[in-house]
Amino acid sequence: MILLTRKAEFSAAHFYWNDDLSPAENERLFGKCANRNGHGHNYTLEVTVAGQIDPVTGFVVDLKQLKDILEHEVVGVYDHRHLNLEIPDFATAIPTTENIAIAIWRRLDGKIPNARLYRVRVYEMPDLFADFYGEFEPEFEAPEVML
Amino acid sequence: MKAYLTRRYHFSASHRLHADALSDAQNRDTYGKCNNPFGHGHNYSVAVTFAGPVDPATGMVCDLADLDAFAREHLLSRFHHHNLNTLDLFNELVPTTENLAVELHRIFLGFSARFPHAQLAHIHVEETGNNSFDFAGGPLPLPAKY
Numbered sequence: 001m002i003l004l005t006r007k008a009e010f011s012a013a014h015f016y017w018n019d020d021l022s023p024a025e026n027e028r029l030f031g032k033c034a035n036r037n038g039h040g041h042n043y044t045l046e047v048t049v050a051g052q053i054d055p056v057t058g059f060v061v062d063l064k065q066l067k068d069i070l071e072h073e074v075v076g077v078y079d080h081r082h083l084n085l086e087i088p089d090f091a092t093a094i095p096t097t098e099n100i101a102i103a104i105w106r107r108l109d110g111k112i113p114n115a116r117l118y119r120v121r122v123y124e125m126p127d128l129f130a131d132f133y134g135e136f137e138p139e140f141e142a143p144e145v146m147l
Numbered sequence: 148m149k150a151y152l153t154r155r156y157h158f159s160a161s162h163r164l165h166a167d168a169l170s171d172a173q174n175r176d177t178y179g180k181c182n183n184p185f186g187h188g189h190n191y192s193v194a195v196t197f198a199g200p201v202d203p204a205t206g207m208v209c210d211l212a213d214l215d216a217f218a219r220e221h222l223l224s225r226f227h228h229h230n231l232n233t234l235d236l237f238n239e240l241v242p243t244t245e246n247l248a249v250e251l252h253r254i255f256l257g258f259s260a261r262f263p264h265a266q267l268a269h270i271h272v273e274e275t276g277n278n279s280f281d282f283a284g285g286p287l288p289l290p291a292k293y
Contacts, residue, residue: 018204029205031212094206098150102201127155128211131196135149 003118004060005048008070010079013040014095017084038082043100044123045074047108051115061115073107097124101132109134151268152208153196156218158227161188162242186230189274191247193222195255196269209258209265217258222251244274248282256284 015038016030026034033039047070051060081087083095089103101122109117123129163186164178174182181187195218199208225234231242240246252270259267273279 016206020204029210093203096201096206098152098201098208099206101150102148127157129153130208131151131153133149133151 001050002053002060003048003050004063004066004115005046006063006066006070008045008047008067008075009042010045010075011040011042012078012081012083013038014083014090015039016094016096018094038084041124043078045070045104046119046121046123047104047117048119048121049112049115050118054114061112066112069108069111073111074104077107097122097128097130098132101130105132105134148201149198150201150208151196151198152265153194154211154214154218155192155194156222157190157192158223159188159190160226160229160231161186162231163187164241164243166241186232191226191244192273193251194269194271194273195251195267196271197259197265198268199265202264209262213262214258214265217255217261221254221257244272244278244280245282248272248280252282252284 015036016033017026017036018029021029047066049061049066053060078087083090083100087095087103089095089106090099093099093103095103101120104122105117105120108120117134120132121129162181163183164181165174165184166177169177195214197209197214201208231237231247234242236250237246240250248270251272252267255267255270259265267284269281269283271279271281
């Protein structure tokens, strides 16, 4: 098995807000990210797939095909959009970097021929990123803290 | 639902690699220019990774403002613009970046203690753009996903 990573970029607006909480609670929890006028980022997406090297082509996946899938499924949908207001993925989930990684996993899983989706990494900024490895189930429980 | 969140911090510090157990000649031989008695410095970058469930109310593994406040208090205020050799934690440890990674892991376990849903998964320290060190705790090698 070999891992292959393709990078893509998109720019989008978002804000953090939970309708179940009071405005004061939202502002306390999310700080400046709770500004309802939104703000934006240049996101970098890294998609890693796992597979076998095709003995004929030497590819795990056709990179052009992978690029087209990322463009069709993610970049073309998210780029220059407001994630909260325009993207159904975030109708109920707050578009945090964690939830964006999970939403992109859902968009790509099963769509890549000859390879298995291995990791979705989303950079909101160079110093902040989230990774999702498809660990939906079983429900993750934090282990006992060891000190 | 388990996700991993990584936050990177930057600090600049000086150090000198010198082991008291070795002779001056052995130290020069072992550490080369890093043994310069006057010390030298780096711009360090520390990437801290936490693993945990994504809280459905906040969409977060851990609150970044809390993590940044913890890092300001326990990382940046202690290390930024300091000489690592003068810090208590390097009294008996050579401040190599390997040892620094292990100490930073110990420090950030303190954040998991306060916010138990965010489990410390991994510390990645870059001493220069060409030298980096990883520590995930315990005696085990890093999991394959890293």
